[in-house]
Every structure is written in structure tokens, then in C-alpha cells.
Amino acid sequence: MPWSPFRKLTPYADAAKQRGLTVHHLNIGQPDIETPPSVLAAVQQADIRVLEYSPSAGHDSYRRKLAHYYQGVGIDVAAPDILVTAGGSEAILFALLSCLNPGDEVIIPEPFYGAYPSFAVAAGVHIVPVTSHIEHDYALPPIAELERVITPRTKAILVCNPSNPTGYVYSRTELEQLRDLCLRHHLFLLSDEAYREFCYDAPYVSALHLAGLEQHVVLIDTISKRYSACGARIGALVTKNRAVQEVALKFAQMRVSPPGLAQLLGEAATDLPATYFDDAKAEYLSRRNLLVKRLQAMPGVVCPVPSGAFYVMAHLPVDDTSRFAQWLLEEFEHEGQTLMISPAAGFYATPGLGRQEARLAYVRNVEVLDQAMDCLALALTIYPGRTA
Amino acid sequence: MPWSPFRKLTPYADAAKQRGLTVHHLNIGQPDIETPPSVLAAVQQADIRVLEYSPSAGHDSYRRKLAHYYQGVGIDVAAPDILVTAGGSEAILFALLSCLNPGDEVIIPEPFYGAYPSFAVAAGVHIVPVTSHIEHDYALPPIAELERVITPRTKAILVCNPSNPTGYVYSRTELEQLRDLCLRHHLFLLSDEAYREFCYDAPYVSALHLAGLEQHVVLIDTISKRYSACGARIGALVTKNRAVQEVALKFAQMRVSPPGLAQLLGEAATDLPATYFDDAKAEYLSRRNLLVKRLQAMPGVVCPVPSGAFYVMAHLPVDDTSRFAQWLLEEFEHEGQTLMISPAAGFYATPGLGRQEARLAYVRNVEVLDQAMDCLALALTIYPGRTA
Numbered sequence: 001m002p003w004s005p006f007r008k009l010t011p012y013a014d015a016a017k018q019r020g021l022t023v024h025h026l027n028i029g030q031p032d033i034e035t036p037p038s039v040l041a042a043v044q045q046a047d048i049r050v051l052e053y054s055p056s057a058g059h060d061s062y063r064r065k066l067a068h069y070y071q072g073v074g075i076d077v078a079a080p081d082i083l084v085t086a087g088g089s090e091a092i093l094f095a096l097l098s099c100l101n102p103g104d105e106v107i108i109p110e111p112f113y114g115a116y117p118s119f120a121v122a123a124g125v126h127i128v129p130v131t132s133h134i135e136h137d138y139a140l141p142p143i144a145e146l147e148r149v150i151t152p153r154t155k156a157i158l159v160c161n162p163s164n165p166t167g168y169v170y171s172r173t174e175l176e177q178l179r180d181l182c183l184r185h186h187l188f189l190l191s192d193e194a195y196r197e198f199c200y201d202a203p204y205v206s207a208l209h210l211a212g213l214e215q216h217v218v219l220i221d222t223i224s225k226r227y228s229a230c231g232a233r234i235g236a237l238v239t240k241n242r243a244v245q246e247v248a249l250k251f252a253q254m255r256v257s258p259p260g261l262a263q264l265l266g267e268a269a270t271d272l273p274a275t276y277f278d279d280a281k282a283e284y285l286s287r288r289n290l291l292v293k294r295l296q297a298m299p300g301v302v303c304p305v306p307s308g309a310f311y312v313m314a315h316l317p318v319d320d321t322s323r324f325a326q327w328l329l330e331e332f333e334h335e336g337q338t339l340m341i342s343p344a345a346g347f348y349a350t351p352g353l354g355r356q357e358a359r360l361a362y363v364r365n366v367e368v369l370d371q372a373m374d375c376l377a378l379a380l381t382i383y384p385g386r387t388a
Numbered sequence: 389m390p391w392s393p394f395r396k397l398t399p400y401a402d403a404a405k406q407r408g409l410t411v412h413h414l415n416i417g418q419p420d421i422e423t424p425p426s427v428l429a430a431v432q433q434a435d436i437r438v439l440e441y442s443p444s445a446g447h448d449s450y451r452r453k454l455a456h457y458y459q460g461v462g463i464d465v466a467a468p469d470i471l472v473t474a475g476g477s478e479a480i481l482f483a484l485l486s487c488l489n490p491g492d493e494v495i496i497p498e499p500f501y502g503a504y505p506s507f508a509v510a511a512g513v514h515i516v517p518v519t520s521h522i523e524h525d526y527a528l529p530p531i532a533e534l535e536r537v538i539t540p541r542t543k544a545i546l547v548c549n550p551s552n553p554t555g556y557v558y559s560r561t562e563l564e565q566l567r568d569l570c571l572r573h574h575l576f577l578l579s580d581e582a583y584r585e586f587c588y589d590a591p592y593v594s595a596l597h598l599a600g601l602e603q604h605v606v607l608i609d610t611i612s613k614r615y616s617a618c619g620a621r622i623g624a625l626v627t628k629n630r631a632v633q634e635v636a637l638k639f640a641q642m643r644v645s646p647p648g649l650a651q652l653l654g655e656a657a658t659d660l661p662a663t664y665f666d667d668a669k670a671e672y673l674s675r676r677n678l679l680v681k682r683l684q685a686m687p688g689v690v691c692p693v694p695s696g697a698f699y700v701m702a703h704l705p706v707d708d709t710s711r712f713a714q715w716l717l718e719e720f721e722h723e724g725q726t727l728m729i730s731p732a733a734g735f736y737a738t739p740g741l742g743r744q745e746a747r748l749a750y751v752r753n754v755e756v757l758d759q760a761m762d763c764l765a766l767a768l769t770i771y772p773g774r775t776a
Contacts, residue, residue, distance in 0.1 A: 001485075001635055001638045001639065003638055003641070004444075004638070004641040004642075007641065028441075031438070032438060033438070034437055034438060035436065035437070035438050035439045040436055040439070043431065043432070043649060044432040044433070044434075046432075048423065048428055049422055049423070050419070050420060050421070050422060050616060051423045051616070051617045051619040051620055051653075052418055052619050053416075053418055053618045053619050054619055086474050086621065086643070087643060089642065089643035089644060090474075093643075097389075097510060102490065102512055115641070115642050115643075115644070118638065118639070118641070119642060122485060122639065122642065124490055124512050229439045230439065230441045230644070230648075231439040231442055231645060231647075231648025232439055232647070232648060232649065233474065233645065233646070233647045247389055250389045250390065250391055250392070250506065251506070251510065253391070253392040253395065253503070253506070254392075254477065254503050254506035254507060254510065255474070255475060255477035255478065255481075255503075255621075256475065256477060256503070256618075257618075257619060257621065258621070259474065259619075259620070259647040259649070259650055260620060260650075261431060261619070261620065261647070261649040261653070262647055262648070262649055262650075265649070
């Protein structure tokens with residue numbers, strides 16, 4: 001079982017704080033956006049005498065409201081297609097356990113979410129990476145490259161759309177290529193859509209918008225980012241495939257029920273008006289624009305414009321972003337501040353890739369981001385391992 | 389992946405209710421005891437602006453308070469020995485994933501908790517059952533029988549103490565036999581102690597009370613039963629074995645954090661006075677005494693006196709308790725009432741066992757239990773498949 005790839009930096013961040021530094025945490029996807037007070041109130045004002053198990057698939061009322069939410073974003077599902085999970089995390093695990101047998105393979109474009117390898121170990125399956133490149137904005141690799149690695153053990157393709165860590169949003173054309181590939185080879189398309197609401201430059205296309213692929217798609221979803229409620233641990237596995245839904249339900253019955261209090265929160269969130277996202281999106285968009293502008297102005301930095309989520313992946317002119325990230329915490333400071341970034345090697349399965357890339361999360365406001373970019377710009381001019 | 393063994397009765401219970409019957413649910417471990425208002429208030433009055441991820445191992449403050457709780461029951465652990473999980477369920481899964489490799493074997497005395505086989509499938513490990521018998525009150529089988537099934541792939545013994553489903557509480561002598569066996573064969577002792585507080589006839593002995601076994605023990609725990617908060621989904625994996633705790637933490641990092649709101653509840657629960665359990669225990673004890681008295685008075689029923697948890701396992705004079713349980717819901721009624729029981733076959737791994745046994749949970753008050761026993765007594769005299 002692998003360690004979290006970012007764990008080893010934490011002690012250095014703690015030490016920096018102990019020395020009195022302000023550490024700007026651009027390393028994690030924990031937004032500073034307020035959890036909507038009305039959805040917290042739904043939990044805090046609920047009349048609960050006995051906090052009982054909920055049904056294994058989640059409260060019926062919540063599943064019905066979730067179905068309504070999905071219909072509102074053009075995803076035609078009903079309550080029985082939805083299994084409420086303990087965060088998107090449990091949905092990932094249940095999707096792998098339900099669609100693959102031990103020893104089977106899942107193809108994932110890399111760089112990918114850093115926890116996927118751990119889920120693969122837990123489910124006993126193998127990840128086959130196909131590399132996307134910064135020069136192409138981390139677009140879907142040519143479909144022939146995905147097709148080339150298909151074996152008799154390949155059961156699924158897993159995509160994160162919009163992507164953590166790259167912020168790339170797949171186009172309809174790319175998704176249709178994936179659809180045709182899945183149909184041709186009888187593969188599941190596992191689509192992690194945690195950042196669905198945060199697309200800035202084009203309308204969002206879900207895997208469940210693809211006509212003809214309905215029986216192959218398993219959506220992985222969560223309220224963590226959508227409503228800035230990461231700590232709630234409420235997500236969903238959504239599929240119109242009855243057989244998959246049945247197997248996933250067996251895994252759900254194993255753990256009896258998803259978190260109860262947080263389901264109340266999730267249910268209340270479905271009552272928020274669609275305009276709720278306008279403010280959050282506008283905020284993230286201005287942050288993205290600032291971050292990209294600042295990064296692109298730094299000599300040697302290459303930074304595609306990400307269309308979604310709240311991450312930027314950038315090539316930095318350094319020998320190794322792991323070493324650089326540690327140096328930022330151990331040896332650098334600017335006006336009492338430094339920043340923490342995610343070295344990209346942890347997002348690649350192919351050894352050696354990502355050593356000059358890092359992910360920055362724009363989960364702090366523009367003032368903070370501006371200060372963090374002041375730090376980064378200066379750091380890149382004095383870091384001993386700079387390459388530009 | 390197996391279905392929950394009790395799932396197929398649910399539609400019959402629903403249909404009975406639709407016909408207007410009152411169904412007494414003695415089939416599940418969902419108590420009617422009130423969740424302590426003060427611990428619910430801790431969540432409901434919390435000042436939360438952003439519901440953030442907690443640390444993967446749980447909030448430090450909660451782990452420290454949990455350590456204090458454990459010290460109060462004579463279990464000498466500190467915060468770093470404790471990993472907060474999504475219910476006891478996740479602790480079971482993490483314990484199996486952390487202590488066993490795929491294909492390894494875990495010995496479990498049967499009858500056992502009905503979800504263990506699903507966790508074994510999810511973790512890719514094999515359950516080797518050793519049968520305990522109603523004639524011996526479901527005591528630990530002779531240690532030689534456990535020793536006989538040990539193979540090079542055996543890595544652990546899993547016990548539930550007090551036992552779900554039998555209510556049996558292991559004696560110190562039995563636990564010391566288990567200790568010696570584990571030491572002799574280098575096995576982990578996974579000890580599911582969800583019902584620790586509910587021991588009625590003798591003081592409780594935890595696996596972590598066993599001198600010399602500290603590095604072998606992994607406690608599986610939960611607040612579900614202790615504080616009647618099943619829906620919270622907060623549990624813990626507790627071990628002084630650093631290597632196991634490290635691997636378990638990797639699995640915890642995979643899913644980022646345990647439920648956040650419910651951790652506040654769990655933390656507040658540690659502030660309850662030790663006398664909190666007096667009322668709950670007294671209530672369960674009077675229920676147990678009533679249930680056992682009524683059952684033992686029914687011709688052909690054999691019912692050991694369970695010393696802990698809130699379950700009774702009974703031999704019923706019927707052809708098959710699965711058939712009988714369905715008949716109770718489909719064809720029986722007494723003054724507008726019937727009851728739902730858990731056929732014991734679902735608690736055995738050995739095919740054919742448990743067909744004349746059923747589990748009854750005393751999770752309803754004595755008046756309801758009395759009415760349910762009126763139903764059962766009558767049903768046993770007219771059920772077509774009766775054997776007495």
C-alpha cells in the first residue's frame with residue numbers, strides 16, 4: 001500500500017509554521033468558500049431523537065432529490081440509479097470493486113488524482129496509465145494510445161472530468177471518442193465528476209450525456225467541492241446499469257449506511273437555487289485568471305489555462321518539484337511567508353514523469369494568491385536547483 | 389459478492405405493514421434508546437463556517453479524548469494508537485486490509501456478524517469458520533479446534549466480544565487461551581468490541597487487557613451502540629502495533645477523512661459521565677431478562693442466557709427459521725401484530741448450520757418485547773413446519 005505522495009512535505013510545513021512563517025496552502029483541494037449556511041442549518045436544526053442507520057443506499061428522500069438535481073444538469077437518472085456513499089472516495093472504491101475483478105486492469109489518463117493508486121490496491125486491480133502532456137494542455141491522449149494498451153483484463157477506463165490535478169475539461173468530441181472505444185471493447189467508463197459545477201470556458205459534458213453509453217457509465221460524485229463541504233463525506237455512485245448498481249448495493253450493505261447527519265446536509269443542498277454556483281464560479285474564475293496570469297509571467301514557467309476545477313498544473317524551471325517544494329518550506333521565506341505546492345510526480349504512475357511540474361490549487365482568495373505568487377516568483381530566481 | 393443474508397425478508401415486512409400490521413423489528417441492532425441530547429447538541433450548536441476535511445486519522449482533539457475514554461476502561465492506549473473510522477465497518481475493512489494480504493486466511497468462531505463475509509470479499513481474504521455451539525452457550529470452541537485449522541496462510545483470528553449475534557461474553561480464561569494461541573502462531577487478534585459497555589453478568593475483558601499480546605491486537609470499535617448513534621458512522625481502529633497503524637493510516641489517507649460532523653458528536657460523547665451507561669444497561673438488562681424468560685417458557689425453545697450485547701440466539705422448534713421468519717411476515721398475525729427475526733443461517737459460514745436458530749435483538753422496550761413474545765409463542769403452536 002503506497003503512502004499518500006504528499007505526506008512527506010507535511011512535517012516541513014509544520015516546522016515552517018513553528019518558525020513563525022505564514023504558509024499559503026496551495027497544495028490541497030480544500031476550498032475556503034463558506035459552506036452554505038442554510039445547508040448547515042438543516043443539520044443543526046434537525047429534530048433527532050435517535051440517530052438511526054439510514055438505508056444502505058441512502059435516505060430515499062435524498063436520492064429522489066439528487067435525481068432531481070441530476071435532471072437539472074441534463075443527466076437523466078432516477079432515485080434507484082443513485083447510491084449515496086461516504087464521499088466520492090467510497091464511490092471510487094465501490095466502482096472499482098463492482099466493475100472489476102481482482103487482477104483486472106483500469107486505464108487512466110495520467111496525471112491523475114493522487115489517491116487512485118491506493119484505491120486500486122484496496123480493490124486488488126491494476127492501473128494502466130496513458131500519458132497526457134502539458135504541451136497539449138493535458139488533453140485526452142490520442143485514442144489510439146488508449147486502445148493500444150487494452151488487454152483481455154481491461155475492464156474500464158477511469159477519467160476525472162474536470163480533471164484533478166490538471167483542470168482540463170474534456171470536450172464532447174473527446175468524450176465521444178471515449179464512448180466509441182468503450183462500446184468497441186465492452187469497457188466501463190468510470191467518470192469522476194467531482195468538479196462538474198466548476199467549468200469556466202465551455203458548457204460541461206457529463207459521461208451520462210453520451211447517447212448509447214448509458215449501460216457502461218458509472219458516475220463518481222461528491223458534494224465536497226460542489227458545496228464546499230469536504231468534511232461531510234457524502235458522495236454518490238450513479239449508474240443506470242442495474243447489475244453494477246446491485247453489486248455496489250451489496251458493498252453498501254456491508255457498511256450498513258452512509259453518514260447520517262451529513263445526508264441531511266446533502267439533501268438540503270439540493271434545495272439551493274441553481275444561481276448558488278454563480279458566486280462561487282465567479283470567485284474561482286477570478287482566482288484562476290490571476291494565478292495563470294502570474295504564472296505565465298514568470299520566466300521558464302509553462303502553464304496551460306485550465307478550463308475547470310480549481311487547479312493549475314504548471315511546468316516550473318526547477319530540477320525537481322519535490323525538492324523545490326521542500327526547499328520552499330525549509331529554506332525560503334519572503335516577508336514572513338512561503339507557499340506549499342503539490343509536486344506532480346505523485347500524479348503520475350509512470351516513473352520519472354512530472355518531476356518539473358507542480359499542481360497549485362486556487363482555494364485561497366486573490367489577495368492571498370497574489371502574495372503566494374510573489375513568493376513563487378522570487379523563489380524561482382534564487383532556488384539553487386533552478387534550470388532556466 | 390454475497391447479498392446481505394437478511395435482505396430477502398425486507399419486502400415481506402414492507403408488505404405486512406402495507407396490510408396494516410404492526411411489525412416488531414427484533415431483526416436488527418438498531419436500538420430505540422435516545423441518542424444523548426448533549427452529544428447531538430455538540431453538533432447542532434457548533435460554529436462551522438467551512439466544513440473542512442479533518443485529518444485522515446481523525447481530529448487530534450477527538451483522538452486524545454478517545455484515548456482518555458479507553459484509559460477509563462483499562463485499555464492503555466494513547467492518541468497515536470487510534471485511527472478514527474467511518475463506523476466500525478470501516479475499521480473492520482481497514483483491519484483486514486492492513487493485517488492480511490489477498491488470499492490470506494482469518495479464523496472466526498461462528499455464528500458471527502453477518503457482514504464479515506462481505507468484508508472478506510472486499511479485502512480479498514478467506515474466512516475459516518470454527519463452530520461454537522448453543523449447547524455450550526456459544527462459548528469459544530475448544531482452542532484445539534482453532535489450532536487445527538491454522539495454515540501457513542492464517543494471519544489472524546477475529547472475534548466479536550461481546551458477540552453479535554450470540555450475546556456471549558468471552559471469559560478471561562478463554563481470552564488468555566486465544567492470546568497464547570496467537571503468540572504461538574504469530575497471529576493477529578482482531579477484536580470487534582462494539583458492545584463493550586453492555587455486559588450484564590461479569591466485568592468486561594478487552595483483548596487489550598491481555599498482557600503480552602499488545603503488539604498482536606487490533607481493536608475494532610464504534611460509537612454506534614455505545615451511544616445509540618448508529619447513523620453517525622464513527623468508529624475506531626485501535627492498535628499499539630506501529631506497523632499496522634501505519635498501513636491503516638495509508639488506507640485512511642486514501643479516503644482523506646472520516647465523517648466530520650459526526651466526529652463532533654463522538655468527541656462530545658467522551659464527555660458523558662461513566663454513569664451514563666447505568667441507565668442504558670439497566671434498561672437492556674430488564675429487556676434481556678424478560679426475553680429470555682419468555683423464550684425459555686416456550687415448549688421446544690432453547691435459549692442460553694446471553695451475558696452481553698443486546699441479542700439473544702435461540703433454537704426454535706421449526707423446520708427452518710428462514711421459512712418461519714417469512715411465514716411470520718406473510719401468513720401470521722396476532723391482534724394486528726407480528727414480528728421480524730433474523731434467521732441464523734446468515735451468521736454461519738458452514739452450509740446447513742443455524743437452520744433452527746434465530747437471533748432476536750432486544751432493541752425495543754419491555755412492553756413491545758412482551759407483545760412480540762405473545763406473537764412468537766402463538767406462532768410456534770400453529771406454524772405448519774413446527775417440529776416440537
